[in-house]
Amino acid sequence: MATPLRVLIHGGGIGGLTLATALARRGHTVEVAELRDEVDALGVGIIQPSNALHVMREIGVLDDCLEAGFEWEVLTIADPAGNTLAEIPQPRMGDAPSNNGIPRPALARVLNSAAVGAGAKIRIGTTITELTDDGQGVDVTLSDGSSGRWDLVVGFDGIGSPLRTRLYGDRYTPEYTGFANWRVTVPRQPQVRGVVMGTAGKDAKALLTPITEELMYLGAVFAEAEDFRPDPERAHEQLTERLSMFSGPVAEALATVTDPASVVYSRISQVTVEEPWHVGRVVLAGDAAHASTPHIAQGAAMAVEDALVLAESLDAEAEVAAALDAWEARRRPRAMWVQAMSRAVLKQETGSGTTSKEDELLKVGIPGAAHVLVKPY
Incomplete structure (x- = not known):
């Protein structure tokens, strides 16, 4: 773009703050409207x-992320007792490290600081209440009573995206997969220096993921009824019951969990917006457009890729419409591949039936997927 744009980002999560930083560093005027009362991260x-x-x-925040997190290079596959079955080195994209585990709140602080430092304005406790796109710009009224005109509005507002509903009605509501994710933060065991995936056939999988020198999190996926919610008085006991076939490091981690409120439970859903991800000068990105299951750990990665590629596309094109077309042409195939691969792995790990297309994807496997995704996008 020869002229800097005015861009409103709806959502101050990982993707929204990444886009705010990328655009503000390029000289665009950027504001972020975030519904929550603070830019933080749950989970x-x-x-x-x-x-x-x-x-x-x-x-410009790689060093900050690595300092706040725990860099690792090898995925370990273990049996239910914690005995190592395989160690799989992880690939790198360019000179970036293979992986980094990081607490979500720490990542939120890093990205918020970067966005504000680059010149973006963050409006907390604020959402869009009215929006009119006349083809040349977008007039927006926000819930704090302010209004303005923007060259582009970007919805990084998550799987339950209000902006998606505004654009498409109820055509793309989240689809519950039948499975849910249980996670809890525990002290890091010295031997856990990368992700340790403990498997017990199709019955259960548990992951230990280091996120700082002191902490790791235990995660597990189980089939759950759509209306199930953990008992607030014994959620930690319910998780222990589901992982009763594990001993060794998983059992040791569970033994440290005494507060049921520390267990984070989230249903696994996905969204696929089949229509174009942009309507005029309003665009959806990240989970608002293509939420995936977490089975190859690429949901947030797809959001930040969306953000960077959108900034690059706005650099390369003279008109907003052309930039959005170019952005989606680059992003849709990769994001849809991640979504399909993630869903196939979920079904395989839980013993669900797979389609012939999913069987072909599963031949790539999780290690192969990592190699696919370090190629340029």
Whole structure:
């Protein structure tokens, strides 16, 4: 773009703050409207694979992420007792590390600081209440009573995206997969220096993921009824019951969990917006457009890739419409591949039936997927 743009980002999560930083560093005027009362992150930890870390390098925060987290290079496969079955080195994208585990709140602080430092304005406790796109710009009224005109509005507002509903009605509501994720932060065991995936056939899988020198998180996926919610008085006991076939490191980690409120439970859903991800000058990105299951740890990576590629596309094109077309042409095939691969792995790990297309994807496997995703995008 020859002229800097005014861009409103709806959502101050990982993707939204990455885009805010990338655009503000390029001289665009950027504001972020975040519904929550503070720019923080719920949950436990997150894996930043090498392609996500490549984006962090591009927006200038790689060192901050590595300092706040735990860098690792090898995926370990273990039996239910914790005995090592295989050690799989992880690939790198360029000179970015293979992986980094990081607490979600720490990553939120890093990205918020970067966005503000680059010149973006963050409006907390604020959402869009009215929006009119006349083809030349977008007039927006926010819930704090302010209004303005923007050259581009970007929805990084998550799987339950209000902006997606505004654009498409109820055509793309989240689809529950039948499975849910249980996670809890525990002290890091000295031997856990990378992700340790403990497997007990199709009945259960448990992952130990280091996120700092002191902490790791335990994660597990189980089939759960759509209306199930953990008992607030004994969620930690319910998780222990589900992982009763594990001994060794998993059992040791569970023994440290005494507070049921520390267990984070989230249903696994996905969204696929089949129509174009942009309507006029309003665009959806990240989970708002293509939420995936977490089975190859690429959901947040796809969001930050979306953000960087959108900034690059706006650099390369003279008009907003052309930039959005170019952005989606680059992003849709890769994001849809990640979504399909993630869903196939979920079904395989839980013993569900797979399609012939999913069987072909599963021949690539999780290690192969990592090698696919460190290629340039």
